[in-house]
Amino acid sequence: MLRLHFTTEDLLRVRFAVAPSPLVEGVLALTLVRAGSPDPALARWRHRLATELPSPVDGLLELLRPDDGLGPLFLDPPIADPAAAFAQVVDTPRAEAEEDLRRTWRGLGPLPPRAAALAAGESRAWRELGISVDCLLRTVLPPWWPRVLAGFTADVAWRGQVLITQGLQVMLAGLTPGAAWESGGVLRLPRGGAAVDERLTGRGLTLMPSLLWRGSPLRAPHPDGSLLLVYPALTPLPLVPPQEPGADPLAALLGPTRAQVLQLLSRPQTTGGLARRLGISAATASDHAKTLRAAGLVATARDGKYARHTCTTLGARLLAGG
Template sequence: MARGKAVLRVCFTAEDLLQVTFADEPAPMVELTLAIAALQRPDPLFTLWRQRTLHALPRSAGPLLELVPATAKGPLFLDPMSRGFDDGLDQVLSIPTPFVRTELRRVHAVDRRPIPWTRLLADRDREAWQILEHAVRAAHAGLLAGSWDRIRAGFDAERAWRVQLLAAQGIRATLAGLAPGARWHGTTLEFDSTDNVEIPLNGNGITLLPSVFWTGRPLVGKYAQSTFLVYPAVTPLPLLDDPAANALAALLGRTRATILEQLTRPRTTTDLAHQLDLAKSSVSEHTKALRAAHLTTAHRDGKTVWHSCTPLGLGLLTGTLSTTRIARRP
């Protein structure tokens, strides 16, 4: 390791390695914070998205740009783990005042831009918190609401692909593959970082949370007794918006391409028929064709047949065919 290089160290025990899990779904408040950061990051991949989004973003969302910097290291009370936006916003608005003050002091110590209205947040000023609530609602409407289906599809594809890698390569290789330059020293996983940070897991394990907005180095956050590692999804949002999806539809047909996207998670024929408003017989024909092309697989559980993507199908969806081929080698 080069002298002076900042490192994020995640210290595992053997018990922690047995408790590495993937989040079930995207965390709306976390993705919102990372989207705010992406608006300020000079990332060429997000240039067109940033220009389009900033032009359309409501002015009332502006206060979040003052609270969350391009590094995404804003106050932790803004991005609690939640299963839905409303639940997450409720958690933000009910956060204990001492934690608010601690986090605002931490952020101001790093980012010295004067933000007078945040002092009112620390004092629990009612009007300041109403401004924050309106900013969060406006940012959610402008950044996430219209793109949530694509965000969820990208998350599901990423999660399914990593599970395939886990089965093929094991937990250590999968974790080291989350970011360029990641390496193991014994049971400590190191990532290049902007700060020297050491995170002991102490037998509580860690949850992996991919983001389609984040392209920086992995971030670690603690919520209650749980530790989450946020890392960039293979396919970021601008590529999910890209017309490449139309190319897949042209290759497979729109319906089969849509079914393949749905099968990043196991689903039954009934699930697909209901989700896509198709007859079961039509779904069966499409899944049969996808299975014949080795893009999906099926297994029976009693009377129920579950369909899911193969590594080849996931590679088509995520643009990672070469990596998928490597993963399939004995």
């Protein structure tokens, strides 16, 4: 698990990133190609991306670990401007890059050839890295970027509603399933491997939802000195509908079917009733209700052998805003 230790000053310095980072999402897209994802919603998108990946970008895959797909931090600076992010990658001090690469691959054997060449500061390897990152920014991301922006904006708006109605404690604990507060201002977040204690010591916390990362929250230094926490957005990228004039903003946050479920639950419905109204299976309707319930948007009560669902006050506020 990851245990974040907050001081009072840290709690006063919790904020959201102002925009998604193209290289954070771009490298996480490659992470999907390299290691897959536990979320089946991303399976078809991952296959499409893998088959359409331009050859210059293939070199970046070798820099990512095969077990979890994560790579060195210098590859994906959390910077919203693509040109500035690109410049930071190619201008990374060579000693810093070497340390980052060796830390990434520690315990996994020798560095792969491309990573070893970068660690050694070879000019050709760094030129090829620049070509690969430029191709990622110019060809892979643009077709999807409007949906990334829509999903990012919707997620931040939703968390903002939780913050307003239920407070910072509930909002932070709702970033990922299994998160909980301990005494002394410690937020416990699930993660694989050994337990890690991260003491913020007044740095503050910057939150960045990712539409492509579905695992435990990731942490990294933010350029402003705070700790960056990348967490899974409520809706993964493939479920964010294409952005069109007059598009339903609620669908960008929840996905079109889940948005319809919430709208129907402005009046109580059974699971079977939801399924009939939407033309979906009872199991699918139950899964949607479960996800909305976990987000605090829906309440469920048993009535004999039936489960009756209705939207909560927070769900009603979200419907009104949408």
